[in-house]
Amino acid sequence: MNAQNETAKSASGKLGADLLLDSLYDGGARICFANPGTTELGLVSALARDGRLRCVLSLFEGVCTGAADGYARVSGEVPLTLLHLGPGFANGIANLHNARRAGSRIVNLIGDHATWHLAYDAPLTSDIHSLAQPVSREVIYLGKPEAITDGVSQAFAATNEAEGGAATLIFPTDVVDAPAPADFKPVELAAYQPAPVSDDVVQSAAAVLAEPGETIILLGGNALDEEGIQAGASLAAALGGRLLMEPYPAIVTLGGDLPMVERQAYFPDDVIAQMGDARVVLAGARMPISYFGYEGWPSQLVPEDRLVRLAEPGQDAVAALRALVDQLGGSPAPEPAPTPPASSPEPAAALTAASIVEELLVQLPEDAVISLEGSSMGGPWLKNAHRAPRHRVMTNTGGAIGQGLPCAVGAALAQPDARIISLQSDGSAQYTLQALWTMAREGLKITVIIAANHRYAILQTELSRADVPLDDAVVANLTKLDHPKVDWVALAQGYGVEAVRATTNGELASALRHGLTLDGPLLIQAELP
């Protein structure tokens, strides 16, 4: 602590923690998903003094990081997480993995031991950098108060690289408890802009596509918003091609007067059949690959010579599509084939995934946001989403399960006027069920539909494909969740969330109608075969 800093303290009265918050605020942060511990209390005090950032508490860190992801997807803004040392951060890694795949811009804050205490290897000491690196574009250690503002600028800059992602700031307690330095370079807001696609790339794509041939336009990244889908549809119509979306969009706009967008399939054999012999235009999407490696099937599902690489994830695929339409001439998308209007399924019949989707098509309010996790309802919904009013859908981008409920929390906070629907498989919901408490605490307008089939259905599907008998005792023990069956109504009530169980279409319809009027959350346990 030198004389200059003492001056700064008396001049500004601010500590490192205050400067850290000022810098984060200047960089655009307005909300903090927090689960602090002792090493974060200096920042908690500063948050209290400052009062400008909304703080949202969760009972588990995976809720914080998943909520930050959902908030970033829906708002495009940069939320903060505040987590406790290495182990607390570790609990948030799975959903930061999903956020990385979604390109969600997030700044993680982790309190660390005082710099002078680290060498003593106290119980909570661990290699935070090693833990954070796999899910962070950059991991920045704020080793002294003078490093705070540059570190924050660097963190925001890192979130703007390529398609975005999280940056992680580690702040030792003595650094945020020290007086803020008098001289610093203030942080400037640096909004994210996808990188432009060069004219050359557009030209050469146009040259390829001018030749006759079957064509698929595969949308991803920013091409999954309204403008991108319209540009893609116009191009597809001009070329007589098909419009597809990447299999796990971060956020996609669907329904209303938008054309149907077919989703890329999951298993490699299905994807290969789906792609046929078409040329595949990659418009913000990664090339089709197999989700897992299966013996006898390739990883890359469309040969290189059939790929037309228009826009990488993180590039401006919308502008590139429009430029391509300008080159090739677009056509108005053809009138969509008439689809059966949604109507409530037979009330007395037992629920199925299809009947839940049908009822939701009937009731979904305009401009809802759907958080989709799990195969039970994910596929059926995305096959039918074009029949619904305009809405947005978030999916599990990285495959780390436990993403859906927290993502719904973040979406509700980003857009409080929207109705959020969480279409959620029961197995994956368990990983971050503590999100229900935050829904109740914050009074979020989320209707959760738990597809309760009481098993890890995806594992059973994979095992069946590999001819493994599902009724073997060990196999059943590791894939069936029916002993005991989880009672989601009780769990929700334990967290203060109103809940109801539905076994028939009528019960679901009635519960859904009730949920969509509530000024807070409702959980529906939908019993599936």
Add this chain to the structure above:
Amino acid sequence: MNAQNETAKSASGKLGADLLLDSLYDGGARICFANPGTTELGLVSALARDGRLRCVLSLFEGVCTGAADGYARVSGEVPLTLLHLGPGFANGIANLHNARRAGSRIVNLIGDHATWHLAYDAPLTSDIHSLAQPVSREVIYLGKPEAITDGVSQAFAATNEAEGGAATLIFPTDVVDAPAPADFKPVELAAYQPAPVSDDVVQSAAAVLAEPGETIILLGGNALDEEGIQAGASLAAALGGRLLMEPYPAIVTLGGDLPMVERQAYFPDDVIAQMGDARVVLAGARMPISYFGYEGWPSQLVPEDRLVRLAEPGQDAVAALRALVDQLGGSPAPEPAPTPPASSPEPAAALTAASIVEELLVQLPEDAVISLEGSSMGGPWLKNAHRAPRHRVMTNTGGAIGQGLPCAVGAALAQPDARIISLQSDGSAQYTLQALWTMAREGLKITVIIAANHRYAILQTELSRADVPLDDAVVANLTKLDHPKVDWVALAQGYGVEAVRATTNGELASALRHGLTLDGPLLIQAELP
């Protein structure tokens, strides 16, 4: 795949996965705490074919790793965990951090993408090594079938280093799906032995202690078993000194005819006062340091010239203590000061931490194992444990919260004839509450007492010490859990665990009596002020 391997397959009919399991079994593994995904299904099939290892499923990976920790502490054997890729493993890191601090010997198994699929950066691809390194003595990648047996031997050897710890094996799907090699070096059982303390060290400790002076014997590691405590007590009696235990024992034997062992305090000022001017003999314990770094207080709480370094953690502190007693002459431990016999507190009075402890002293069965997490009941119990029948206590060694319930699961599986008591704070219980489902599923004789004070009490204590007002809106929002109050009875019932709420001593006494007769779990929500 070469000709030799084809021969091996036809000769033995075994795949890499079978050889992996054989090797783990030969190394001593008998139980596997599992939460598998697609990349682990080859091993799941092999587990089904083999049938020798007990598989215990959890709904969240932190339950698997915490249960493995508890199992290792109670049994001294090496359990397995089976987790899904980087994100699934990440969910288990927090409790592996605690296991590392406990020196628990564990082998983690993580399925990875096929070697030939990795380069395609599929959604679930991540840097598993970077995630695993901070909580693993070694991270071993089984890059080909020929690497399996040596890798397993190396993993068990790594768990035997110093005081023990976890080793992590990463197995790509194509390696375990390939035929097992014909030639391999079988894995041999390598039991853990703490390293001996040299005679020189004992001699020089004896020389120091032969001088008059106040003395504290600080027990840790293997000196916290019955033999260690008796040897420590004998030495303390001979020197007129005091007997202390490290603040967070992995497992300690207490009660019955064992002398009282004072626990090292938490805050630095309290530890300094507790240690006074005494020489501190480190018998398997780390030197006293501050849990966190506090401005104005040292990290090291006993100056170097007052430390007598007899046995490091991982060394045989029991043998060293006995050798020292041989040198200096031991004395029979003095008759313990008479303590008031436990008696049930006033039935109509409201519960307090002290009254819960008092009732548990009355009812605790012989040879119970207590899993202790949280400050609400941890301190009060350890102050009074000498008044109970002989029992063992596990504590949170690494400070990563969410350890208590899973550790109780592992203890119950390691010692099915023992009654397990989980004395658990409510805040920390939330991080791995899914353990309740495994308790119900496996019918474990665990009685959980949740100290429900609906706040992060430790944070409030820390903030009060720093003069931060607890009623500030932001501070209260980040430390109070009373909006809504979690209903633990409902949560337990949601997982199929019988549960009851107690607000008075009489209600608690009656619930505890009931729980201790059950052939399965009971949860008691004990409402505290």
